[in-house]
Amino acid sequence: MLPACGLGGKTLLTAGLAGLLLYLAGHPLPHKGQCGKLLVLASVLYALFKSLGVLGPSEVEVSDICERRKMNVAHGLAWSFYLGYLRLVLPHLEDSITKFHATHQANSPFRSRGSRKLLILIPLNANISHKLEDEDDNIHFYDNLPNNEINRAGVRGRVYKHSVYRVLDGDGKAHECVVEYATPLLTLYSMSQESSAGFGEPERRQQVLLFYRTLQDILDHSLECRNRYTLILLKDEHEDDPHVLSKAILRHLQQQEKEEFCLTPPPHQETEHPLSSTPSSLPINNYWHHPDPMSREPTLMFSLERPLPLKEPVENTDDYQGRQ
Structure with a gap:
């Protein structure tokens, strides 16, 4: 995991060499007259990091770039x-x-x-x-x-x-x-x-x-x-x-x-009431009437008749004329 994230042997070796160079340079940062030495040191460190491949992207970064850019x-x-x-x-x-x-x-x-x-x-x-x-x-x-x-x-x-x-x-x-x-x-x-x-x-x-x-x-x-x-x-x-x-x-x-669900109702939904001797479903006017609608699972009922138009409002002025 560490080499894939860019923390392999080359990185550790480069970090050690960089620390050694900073130690030999005598910490030039506090002194204002040693800016030239600092620039030379930075150039040497950059060339060293670049030659060892430390500045390049790690395997994780390359994989992330390729995945995000669909490559x-x-x-x-x-x-x-x-x-x-x-x-x-x-x-x-x-x-x-x-x-x-x-x-x-x-x-x-x-x-x-x-x-x-x-x-x-x-x-x-x-x-x-x-x-x-x-x-x-x-x-x-x-x-x-x-x-x-x-x-x-x-x-x-x-x-x-x-x-x-x-x-x-x-x-x-x-x-x-x-x-x-x-x-x-x-x-x-x-x-x-x-x-x-x-x-x-x-x-x-x-x-x-x-x-x-x-x-x-x-x-x-x-x-x-x-x-x-x-x-x-x-x-x-x-x-x-x-x-x-x-x-x-x-x-x-x-x-x-x-994971499947049964969308059709169970075959036996109507049950007789345990305390009643009469059947729970009785034919009335050729339609089945259930006296206890909560004794079975609810089902959707659709009417096959065509919808009737709404009745238009009729004005009734008898009350108004009677008041006059």
Whole structure:
């Protein structure tokens, strides 16, 4: 942490040399006749600091400047992934799942609302496998969603597709979901393998985290993609577990199912009064009347009749004429 903040060995060595020069100069500040010596000393110290690289920005400052000025590789990749892919396909994801469900209704896929979102996997090490079943044998390829054809950059009917996977839990129950890796991470991983790119493993991990934060911030402000995606950051803390990928996917699916709210009223709302022998709902003029409206949950009632116009005010002058 200290070297990253600019307090490394060079800084300490330069501070020691500066103290030694000030000691040898004999503290020229109190004497008015030694201004020339002070200027020479300041020039020597500046040249010494500059040659040792102490006056340059630290790693933390460089990272902060690049992040604020949007100069990082991950920042550009996140915007490219959003503008060139997610913003195009996510608005059509619900229709594709509906068409897929109509053709696979016997198997009843996508039972939960969470499985109807696009799960985007972002591994911290940027190591992506092209087949999910190669990483976890609890994940099996099921089928592809219907293709989306979009005219893009001069290509007529460019095809965009998503794959459906079945993820098995501990009880062997299958959960269908649309899941894929964030493809820009392939670029980050390839850059770290090229010596000419000057992009090592520490820089790659930092860029993956920045890619995740930037993409999350972009999608949070996107109306086209809202409630249609889930970002899953995969850490490499449990690489020894062969089912770490399926557990991460199932954990997010279960979390989304718990966060759902039932917007439809319960099927049995009307209950009989415990002290009354008559039913709580009686037909009156072909309408059901509830003598105890607080015995059930409130529901919204809409009238199908057309609204009537307001009655215009009618002037009545009989009282005024009678007074005269």
